[in-house]
Amino acid sequence: MADASDVAISATIIFLIGFAVLGAPVLLLGGVVFLVGRRLGSGWSTTSSPTARLRTPTRQPGEVRRSLAILRTWDTDFSVALLDDFAYALYAEAHTARGTGALDRLAPYLGPSARATLARQGQRPVSAVIVGAMRYTAFDPNANEGNAVRLTIEFESCYTETAGPGTSQSYYAMETWHFIRSRVARSRPPDRIRVWTCPSCGAPLDRIMGSTCTYCQRVVDGGAFDWTVDSIVVNERSARPPILTGTTEEQGTELPTVFDPHVQEALGSLQHKDPTFSQEALFARINMIFHTMQTAWSSLAWDTARPYLTDNLFQTNSYWISAYRAQKLRNITEKARIVHIEIVRLESDRFFDALTVRLHATGLDYTLRDTDGALVGGSRTQERPYTEYWTVVRSAERQGAARGTASCPNCGAPMNITMAALCQHCGVKVNSGEFDWVLSRIEQDEVYGG
Template sequence: VRVEAFTAALAVVYGSSLLFCFFYLFIAPFEAPVMLALFFMPALLWQKRRIGCLHLALIGAALVWLSWKILGRPAILMLLLPTCQILAIRLTGSVQNRYSRDGSSITVQLSSTQKEQMRKPGQKDSADWWEIIRPEIVAFPERVKDMWTDFTGDAPRRHQGSESVLDLELLKMQNARVMSHALTSIKKRDACFASDVFLKRVERLFWKVQNAWYDQNLETIQALVSDALYEQLKCQVDSQRAMGVRYRHSKMTVYDMRIAQVNCDNSFDVIHVFIRASSADAAIDIKTGETLAANDEGRKFSEYWTLIRRPSAKTLQKPGLIEGSCPNCGAPIVIGQATVCAVCNSFIRSGFYDWVLAKITQACEWEYKEPGLIPDWHSMKSVDADFTLQQIEDRTGVIFWMMRLAERSQSIAPMQRFSTEAFCDLYQSTIVERGYNYMENVALASVSLKGFKIGKHWDSMFVLVIWSGVPTMLDKNNKVIEARRTSQVMRQIYILGRRHGVKTDQKNTLSSAHCPGCGGPLGSAFAVSCSYCNAVLNEGSNAWILERIAVENDKDYLEALARKTACESELEEDNETRSARDVITIMAQILLADGRSIPAEMQLLNKIAQCYDMSETQVNAIIQSLKAGLVYIPAPADNRESWNLLMAAARMALADDEISPTEERELILLAQHLGYSASDVVRAVKAEEKRRFAEQREEQQRIAREKMHAEAMEKAAERDSDQEKDDEDEDQ
């Protein structure tokens, strides 16, 4: 009742302000526009976060004083301010695309489809101005909290369009010597491979994927990407269509594209390409064509695109997958032909012939761990020599998106071919108990293999899946229940199993949504057997299937983490990179251990987040999920993992080459929880500074060598030219 009364009171305030402005323009046609403009500009700057609370108060006081002295109307501010805020919200309405990872509402305005989903039987449409201010009213308590925090100066508000202090060297992650060795290894096996030519193909792939996603026509890229990535993009497009929204991009620009990391083993050559780009997006209502929200300025985003191929593959001297042709025989690829070529019957996405886009990772989610560091990795490789991380990431990704489809459709059918019967029965009973709810704006952050449990008859593995989404509830009439759209961060352990002795099929590494036996497409009827070869899909005799979903304090999971690999000491520290999201989550968990959070203590968290293009919404979502008990990260299992975590925090803290006293206190607090002292923090910072200095020196030496080589080539060309002239003179 109190909430309804408060909402009604605010509606009266805004409605009265609009009515006053309407008559004000008629009564004083010259004075009213001037006053509206004067009061509107501070509201616009505040909404854009260009000015703080104190500045807004000072400007407002000055305008009140001027209106009192000149017009004799000191109360006009209170009458005009609500209308000015509505106009400011309308003009600063921003759209959050798939790059932002923000879990709040997609647009300031709801689409006509969303309004229809929320409208109760017999209810009329709400006024347009009410749709504009409703998000502000719902978020009013948080706005008051932000204003107080801003006023006290504990946490300065971040400019909405501010540039991050992104450190490209920090994002590079891989040692230059290690990368050079890996690229040389590829060059020895493939004499035609050239980094610049490879990056040009990646750029063409980038634009092809962007256009397919914005046009909601993903079938054109299905043959270029893994099944997991295709299902991810397809789920996003299906969610947009369900909400009646589509996106339009403009001013999209690629600022930087470079090879960030190269890893080679007996199974795959893997190249991770760092892409820095920007786009000014707009959200369009599919039914009406109305622009719901738009960004005038391009928002920058940073991603890692992971491409893989087999070590035996050679650089094509003809059109390949990116160009729309079969990389083996050259026949054109038709829509729907994603796995097997209809002409030569080759598995076109197997990596035997061309590079395939395996995944797209946000910069803040980027992490890498040498497979040899995973407990029982070598034990699994001994029983299945073709086992690869890429196949597991693809398989788990497909299962994750099938789970989201099952939630949305309120049916276990999409999961039946990917999980055990016991899991399906348990999940179906859970749906009945908790009612119908699902997640919107789902963002899959990362999928990482953590360990194994190998038995005599059945093998299991533990995969950490980090994702976020906005909970959505439906009532008994299948109408969306209006509530504040707050993002939740989830960390779940997917436990997958299969029969002991089953081998990985190299041809189907990135085709987890297809039959593991014949590679044929699985029908939409969600049958548990393949319609082409009749292979049973949910008994673990062909591929990994989902046994259950747990959290990170699960007993079996902790036991798997406790088992260590014998050869860890042989691996370099560069072989493990922790994601910024992980570091932020662990640090936030430690800072919240006393049950409260001080804004000043979050300074380092915000600094790390800004370095990796993470928004305030994402950091707040992590903190709220920790407070609600939805997220729990177990303590590091050993000294090596603890030290790597402290080093990762020190590396991120030094992103701008300096550490403030507050950030130093946070590092010391983190170290104490990990069992280290303040002197260890100093040692970690010095080690990071030494590493950065060595990398910078190595990079300078590389640039100097390239310059000397270019000068030598230029001199050689000049000598050849002079020699040719001399020969011509002698001939004459």
């Protein structure tokens, strides 16, 4: 049977923010089960990691996340949603650069200590970088005598390294990244989040010599103009080949729902800004997205889910489709349905409204071997209840009730898109969140911090 680490995928960098189908690929090491996701692409189980069990954070991730809002008092463009995207992108870019020996190219974003830590992991081509979980664990808005802010982010990830022709190895990693940024630095606009240029003037990175941009003649490291990783701690790194068969027990389903203490106030503000906002219509759209994803996954017609998922989320699960195909397996979900939805968090900034719900669902989940139809995981008869936290995003400028039908959110024509998710009728990018709510993030119960 082919190892999923040998799967050739078109996207080198994939960000794992989750996916709600019921299949359960796992990683096995020394008899201990490590989840790649209870459902496909849904993230690592921190409860299964010996390292994770030893951690005792001084502040809960949800509390740290909420405290970031203070940045908007002097940086009106700051967006937690965009910071999420930036951190995911930089993590993948850094490990890819490590594999090609190009870490110095990212000097404006990775300090000397951070680059040295990454370099010690070896220079072998890195592909399929998947972030399974990301947690904000510490934040100091008054660092360096009030001249800077410091932020600590913990990543759980997997990636593949290639040692030679036909020789590759998948790794699980848990890393703690310490960021710093000057208080006078300002946030990037959404269209620049994944653009790696001089953070001062936008010149190409090849114009950076040491820590100085030869175009604008400014020292651009140390967080002077953008977030810079000051140091990295590798808490764990171990070789673990992915296994797509077997059955794992749900974790966290019975945990109490984690509500942001300000969620009702935030909902009231959204309702005031957009009187046409309707929870009923939003839930109908979430149901439509859920059922579209289940059908797309089981039929391997994954492109049909693209209009409702951000590009990152879509590409992540394209990876898992490829992995199952490579191992000649098919994960099937039947009778999948949502039984309850709770709104737990709403974050609004200049660019986006990001609304998180806890989704309670159930359904049949099993995996078949294509060659003979044998059942190799799950059950054809016993339904599997589960819960997850879904985050949907929409432009902060958009108003109106959510659409619960498969139609273009801009022109209303039947959904028919190009490979770039552009409507064939009006030409807009339908999964950008500019016109309606799209799914951007899914987190498991046991890792969701509020």
